[in-house]
Amino acid sequence: MGPGRVRAVFFDLDNTLIDTAGASRRGMLEVIKLLQSKYHYKDEAEVICDKVQVKLSQECSHPASTCITDLRTTHWEEAILETKGGPPNRTLAAECYLLWKSTRLQHMVLEEDVRAMLAELRQDFQLLLLTNGDRQTQREKIEACGCEPCFDAVVVGGEQVEEKPAPSIFHHCCDLLGVQPADCVMVGDTLDTDIQGGLNAGLGATVWVNAGAAGPPAGSPTPHYIVASVLELPELLRRMDRERGES
Structure with a gap:
């Protein structure tokens, strides 16, 4: 120096x-509980969360005009679709995203x-x-x-x-x-x-x-x-x- x-x-x-990583893991655990108890997703719940985690890690800088809520809700929507198939379920995706986000912020x-x-x-x-x-x-x-x-x-x-x-x-x-x-x-x-x-x-x-x-x-x-x-x-x-x- x-x-x-x-x-x-x-x-x-x-x-x-x-500890952002730890807070995020706590959020994912809450989403897994939600998907398993309310929607009866068994093994699929963890797979969906794993897919979202990968999408989050691959996020790169995006224009200021991009809404982070829309972007991350889309991560969940895509992960659910890739895992379960069927028509896109934006409502469920939004529920998962908001639960993950709120739990993460609490921690x-x-x-x-x-x-x-x-x-x-x-x-x-x-x-x-x-x-x-x-x-x-x-x-x-x-x-x-x-x-x-x-x-x-x-x-x-x-x-x-x-x-x-x-x-x-x-x-x-x-x-x-x-x-x-x-x-x-x-x-x-x-x-x-x-x-x-x-x-x-x-x-x-x-x-x-x-x-x-x-x-x-x-x-x-x-x-x-x-x-x-x-x-x-x-x-x-x-x-x-x-x-x-x-x-």
Whole structure:
């Protein structure tokens, strides 16, 4: 890292600060219960949810004019049709989507130890939330977990011209806080967006949150630091400052 102390820390949201994957699994379990008890889908219920999960994972950036509710209801409609056949059932698809979504949001929780860590860091650094995704979806998550007051600024990729890993969105974040890229640290769980984006933008450091604490796969972006939990960040930032002071 270059000379000078860290002035700002950018945080990813999903699976960095909140357990989005776990919340989504809870939503899928509720849909399975619904399909099995109300509609008597036995093995088909899990197959449908597995298909939807694949469709969700394959979503790419879409125009702002696209309604995320329509898009994701269509995921469910297609999965039901592919599994059960028959005419499309938009009503059932909408019921499944809304149950999954509402259950997921109920479990979008910013744990108290994470909230306390952010409060501690904010005494010494500016904090910014930088999350990719559809504007409506991400804003709903932010509201559900009540994290916005923990940050000096919030930037949602779906509201910008480009998302992570494009340098432009990182430079926009720097402008918001009045800092230089070299004075900033990006913290996130995704190598291709969080880490690559931080590297692309010339940030002072990138921190990969990886519960396995193993190194990145061959050919992947290489983070400056790896932590098993975001809660390790205060000590890591103190170490960064010591390293900078010695350089």
